[in-house]
Amino acid sequence: MTDIRRIPVAGEGFRAYDVVVGQGLLADPVHWIAPFLTNRRLVVVTDSHVGPLHAESLTAPFAAAGYRTDVITVPAGEQSKSFDCLKVVLDALLDLGLDRKDVVIALGGGVIGDLTGFACAIYMRGIDFIQVPTTVLAQVDSSVGGKTAIDHEKGKNLIGAFWQPRLVLCDLDVLKTLPEREIRCGYAEIIKYGLLGDRAFFDWLEANDTAVISLEPEALQYAISRSVEMKAEIVAADEREGGKRALLNLGHTFGHALEAEVGFGDVLLHGEAVAIGTAQAFRYSAASGLCSGEDRDRAVAAISHAGLPTRMADIRNEAFDADRLVHHMAGDKKAEGGTLTFILVKTIGDAYVAKKVDARSIRDFLVTDGAVITETV
Template identity: 50%
Template sequence: MTESEAIDTAKKRLGKRSIVLVGLMGCGKSSIGKRLAARLGLPFIDADEEIERAAAKTINEIFADHGEAHFRDGERKVISRLLSNGPQVLATGGGAYMHPETRQRIRENGVSIWLRADLPVLMRRVMKRDTRPLLREGNPEATMRKLIEARYPIYAEADMTVDSRDEPHDLAVNEIVNRLATSSAVPTGPVQPPSPSRSVRIELGDRAYDVLIASGLLSDTGALIKSRLGAVKCGVVTDENVARHHLATLEESLKSEGLFAGSIVMTPGEGTKNFRDLATLSERLLELGLERGDLVVPLGGGVIGDLAGFAAGILRRGIRFVQIPTSLLAQVDSSVGGKTGINTPQGKNLIGVFHQPSLVIADTSVLTTLPPRQMRAGYAEVAKYGLLGDAKFFSWLENNWQGVFGNNGPALTKAIETSVAAKAAIVARDETETGDRALLNLGHTFGHAFEAWTGYSDKLLHGEGISIGMCLAFRLSEELGLCPAGNADRVTAHFKAIGLPTRIADIPQTGADVDELWRLMGQDKKVRGGKLAFILVRAIGDAFVSRDVPPDTVKAFLKREIAR
């Protein structure tokens, strides 16, 4: 293929898509981008220059005057606007591609190219100029190493990777043009508009509400709340980990609609779900001036959702709240159904209220910032819906689980929507867990005891405890002759493939004691007349509630499981 043929083919394959160059400072985005744009006859745009023009300040001045969070939010908005302008070569700042919403917009409207460079190459280039705000203090080389460690795994998600070496940049341009013309990794076809929200309705009469599921919803939260719930004041509750990634986006969205009352940032972790932190949170929400018609807005995983939802349920004898779950576990389970509460030394979630949210906004793009362990833990709750009542869904998960852990694609959306729809149907039949809703606790009688045993610590995440608990439920069901042999092995094999624990011995704590675990299981909320309720199974997809398992049978079973 001649050079002119390669250029023509590359442009035809691009269609209306832009070429978006990503990478660390010094990788050559501007110089390579200008040459590439000239070769293809496209405009060249430098996102940093556009930001400086809009702000009438340099990047360094924006950092100094307003901080990095403010700059990143403005950067996200500018890149989103630029991507709607049609074909171009767009050079982005080094941190732009780290934002999940920006990556999603690039996937929808462009072809991303990572210009990868080794540390020595980057340092030789950047040290020629003193215009990099992230390198102006401390040890520049150490800072660059940290940036490489943090950002290269994310840059690797780009459609194409091209090495940027100490050689004429026209060589990199030639490689890009040829690969644009021939590579199957290059997205082709029409530019896709942002995915519309998938909506699951929770039918509870006059307290019915929607669960919205789509990528990029966080930045639209203000408009979504205002259009559905009116011009209300919103008090945001989040934790330190989530705040670093997503709080600025939510605050800006609420401010743009005149809804923002303030934010409260809590300590992350299950240990925050206690009386002391509940009292502190309730008082701080009152200090924000929230009234009966206003909203508490939990932004976080299950801990923040449970804690802030409980606070909303008792604040002024109950005010509304909108759940914005940021973990997979919260999006598919804890944000839906109105269960709120805190932990006590006696057990998990033993103090709380049923208080339904007014809206749930599940932005799938925020999940890209979750640590892999948290995603795996959340997946246990996804699999639960297949195991308790939908064998076809579990089979689909066995064949498609890699896609669920992929880059915010359709498999993830399907998994979330299917899980939420399953829970919605059960909650509509049994809101306060007097019947069918107990099925949602498959694996939880065991799992909650394991969490209490490990002190609600990072030794065992909730989803990890439930993974072990579900494997035990299937093994116990087989031992009782309720479930055909082989089902437990199938479930265990699937969870092992995901990287989830499946045995008590997988918990990083020694000294498992049958009597202690039995005592902790006795604190389960489903105890009636002193009898434990177990969610057992007849097969994958066929769970039921039983209160007829003799204690000695369970203790003997636990003793064997501890020794496994």
């Protein structure tokens, strides 16, 4: 049994909270969650996949302790980050009669965390929620920092709000129910932290990626805790992504364009898109003379060694349209005044925000780099 880690997230303009990382946290959910429940009721939002696995173990101890318990279930998948599912959640909260002192639990991956957080941000102008992330990706990324959103047909996460949780419970044991593909998707966000700001962490991941992906407790605990520590530090300095926080989007401008092009679903999961996007950010940085070819090759090799895709050809063995991809990038939240913003790299562990990137240079890179392809490379 690994030690339980408490990682504080604190910054100007929002109430501090803890991210708790450890094994067996949901074995005693009343201990962790009850102190935040002013009213003696537990309302859980989950999805059709996670609910049957974990909802009963979360709610039963509260029911035994005399709490009213209710579970709101939406369909599993990225498609639930929609206006339709947002209305389902809001209607259910209203039907349950929640008031502004109630707390909602988000039990699931990034989709549930984003959807529930946004619903809580706008319900009665804001009620508290607690994140109980059940995927690696959600534990190291989307559950921490207060970015909540739903998708729009024009792009991912375009409708949302900053709304910090009261608590984040990262129980390592729930990850055992994940398929390997989902674990690897979470690892894409873990390695991103080393590549953007901690070369020593990246070095450690190179040597320990198999242990992390295999969910070996000590390696997993360190990888998730270090990722959360880095995100907490960045969020504390820049909650609303006015500067440094944008670094967390390494790989995301390329990645979100791919997701928009192939459709948000199982063809390309978010972590896989981030993996491809991060590799492309290193390739573009090297092609632009910003980082060395050695660092590019090392970063791409580390992503590939973890069983993640590094090119669009790994996802779809047919041509992508470079102009369409650039068009998707122009709709990215980081775009300003019609110009593109990317997270680029000087070296492994040293990323920076590059504004006003020439769209033509991105298009030319996508073509000459082989990212727009007709056969697998």
